[in-house]
Amino acid sequence: MEREPQRQLATAVAEAVARRETLVAEAGTGVGKTFAYLVPLLLSGGRALVSTATKSLQDQLYLRDLPRLRDALAVPVRIALLKGRSSYLCLHRLQQARETATLPDRFAVRALARVETWAPATRTGDLAEIEGLDDRSPVIPLVTSTRDNCLGSDCPQFVQCHVVRARREAMAADLVVVNHHLFFADLSLRDSGVAELLPTVDAAVFDEAHQLVETGLQFLGTTLSAYQAIDFARDLLAAGLTHARGQQDWQLLAGGLERAARDLRLACAGPLREVKGILKLRWDERATASASAEAFAAALAGISEAADAACEAAVAAEATSPDFTRLIERARRLAQLAHGFEKPAAVDRVRWIDLSPRDARLVESPLHIRDLFTEQRAAAPRAWIFTSATLGSDDELRWFSESAALEDARKLKVDSPFDYAAHARTWVPRQFPLPNQADHPVAVGALAARLAGRLGGRTFVLTTTLRVLPVIADALEATARAAGTPLTVLVQGSHPKRSLLRKFLDTPRSVLVGSASFWEGIDVPGAALQCVIIDKLPFPPPHDPLVQARAKALQADGRDPFDDYHVPEAAISLKQGAGRLIRSETDRGLLVITDPRLRRMAYGRTLRAALPPMGALDTEDDALAWLDELAAHNAASE
Known part of the structure; x- marks a missing residue:
């Protein structure tokens, strides 16, 4: 057409x-x-x-x-x-993994077996050909190469x-x-x-x-991570035991690198004991604050010392294998990065720490x-x-x-050719807790249960933070149970993204609660998804170091960071989230934004203008009536 x-x-x-x-x-x-x-x-x-x-x-x-x-x-x-590189099988690394890899569990053992079975038949070596191989599998780094560990033309498998x-x-x-x-x-x-x-x-x-x-920004910046040191330790140990056993105490050297990596993560975590997802920390919280600066500086020194010791050992063994030539380069780069982060950042760059349950990444990035x-x-x-x-x-x-x-x-x-005015409605509740109030996530979950119950599932709840996911999901389940409404609640993190989406499509009366990764790139056309609930306006997190640095740069230029940065960023994200609802000419649905600021604040007009031209509803009764109309239309079509 x-x-x-x-x-x-x-x-x-x-x-x-x-x-x-x-x-x-x-x-x-x-x-x-x-x-x-x-x-x-x-x-x-x-x-x-x-x-x-x-x-x-x-x-x-x-x-x-x-x-x-x-x-x-x-x-x-x-x-x-x-x-x-990380998408392609490395034949040399696969051989190494067969001989030296220590796998964390039986799932990783099975994954490596599947890779080995597939390897002789593939022409492209693209790991995406392996059905069901999780992108997060610990096997993938073992059977793929990086710029650091690739042997280039010295590799025995270079021709293939x-x-x-x-x-x-x-x-x-x-x-x-x-x-x-x-x-x-x-x-x-x-x-x-x-x-x-x-x-x-x-x-x-x-x-x-x-x-x-x-x-x-991810690639124009500089990164040093604890995992980087652990990955290097693993490769050093494998090369040492394979090509130069007995020449050095490879276990001791690898252990030193792993201890240095662990110390770095502990120094970055500071008093934090449990971390879920990725937590962004300001550089001065760890690197210059008096309580943690000493431990942080010692951890960086530990990385460079362990890397220097590994480099010295690899130089002594270099004649035995080209693997050691690359390991020498990696050791020097690791020490160089540690020394670089010991010095102050340039004025046009910003630093922060990404802390996750198993890793800590020191990041230095340009602002644009x-x-x-x-x-x-x-x-x-x-x-x-x-x-x-x-x-x-x-x-x-x-x-x-x-x-x-x-x-x-x-x-x-x-503009989109879709008839949003006829097929979609948007509703912003008038009387609703503000996002900074403690009862807001529970209220979102309870409302989601009422709406999804009326529609028979077919609902996404999109959150701006991972922190509120379990709170909203629990409130949703509790409200549905109390009302006697059978709903299946699927929560991001319980399964890989792809299989979670498949469960949503295959499970009747399901509701999916997800954060950032479900705001875009998700295509669910038809009646399977007819209600999208966004918990609050997606402004950039004010404590994010990069956000703060950009705001300061705008202020220095005489501009208003809120009007020129925060509001446009929120408009784009809101547009992306709302875009999950209508995916084809015949789709029908309801967009709910449970943030009263969209009605009350002056910037609400700007954010509403960024949304598709849907019809506006005023009350919950209006929203439920629209969902009843959608449910009746679904029943007539099935």
Whole structure:
């Protein structure tokens, strides 16, 4: 079916490619932006690079969309898929894992057995081919390589290397599909083939471009983690016992590194005993505060000392295997990072600590990626196209354009073709606890039970923090039980994301309670999802060190951090969360935002304007009546 918004976007992309210009284009849900940029690229006759935010969309483009379009257009375009090292099986590391790996449990043993069974038959080596292999499996780091531990041409398996083959195919292709992580990692490390590939393309397209800035900051920064030291210790021990047994006390050296890693995490944790999820700590809370500064400094010194000792041992054993050459480089880099974090940060950079249940990451990051894109766009004349369903709340798409130094680009905003006014409603309860009140999460859970009970499940509850997930879920279950309403409550973290979503789709009368990872990239079209409840306005966390640093930078420029940063960030996130509701022309649903500030505060008008043009409801009775209408429509359709 022809869609005018899709035609407008495709025309703009074709013009940008032909003129080698920069285009920033927001395309609402249902526009069909993927085909709108792929068709002009395939017909252009030039070479192109397409980058996505997720590996799942990468696979969809390569395995489904591109082959269909190429066949329909009958164009002889050669396509290739290129992912990061951690997506490909390393044959050398698999051999090492067979011989030396210590696996934590029977699930990891089974996972390694599955990898071994699959390995001889795969052509690509892409671990995504293994059905059901969890992305979080501890086996994956054991059977994949990193920039640090890859042996390159010295590897005994170099001729059969899946990473090398993937890069070779990418260099020979007309259109290559990568992801944002790979793009930025390569520009900063020159390690994955993109830096070699980029100068040869006529057009670069970034889908899901709203994630570009945060992804870029991850890779333009510097990171030292406890896990990094543990991973190095494991590889040092494996190489030592395999190639230089008896030459050094490899167990002692590896143990020293692991102790240093443990001390670093303990110093970062300080008085905190239990950590759930990832906790961001200000740098001065640990590195300069008098109570913990001494332990923190000692932990960094311990990392560099253990790395220096490992380096000395690896140098002595270097002649026995090329593994030790890489281990020497890694040891020196580890010591260098520890010394770097002992010194003050540069004025235009910010530091913080990411603390998780098993790791601690010291992070130093720039405040923006403007310089990188300015440099890349100036390097050679090519088309740059950035597109997403959410890039800003104004016609100039300032939220994204300013952050990526694209103020001079052509801007295009095409609205969704969906009839939101007829098919969707939004409701903000008037009388409801404020988000900073203790009873707010319980009230959200109780309301979710009443709404989902009326609809028969088919509900997402999206939270802004992991902390409230169990509180909302417990209140939801308790209220449903007290009302005699049978509901199955699924909570993020109880299963991997993909299997949790499958359970939601396969289980009647289910409600899914999720946080950040369910706000975007989730596509549930049809009647399976008809109510989305957002617990509160998704403002950036005020105590986040990066948020604080950006706010200070805006203040220094004479701008208002709340109006120019916090509100636009919340508008984009709110738009993403609301976008889970209506995914096709026939979808119908209710969006509920349980934050009275959306009605009461002046900035509420700005945030409401960012949402799709749904009809507004006033009371809970109105909301229940709308859900009754949806339930009746479902019953008539089944």
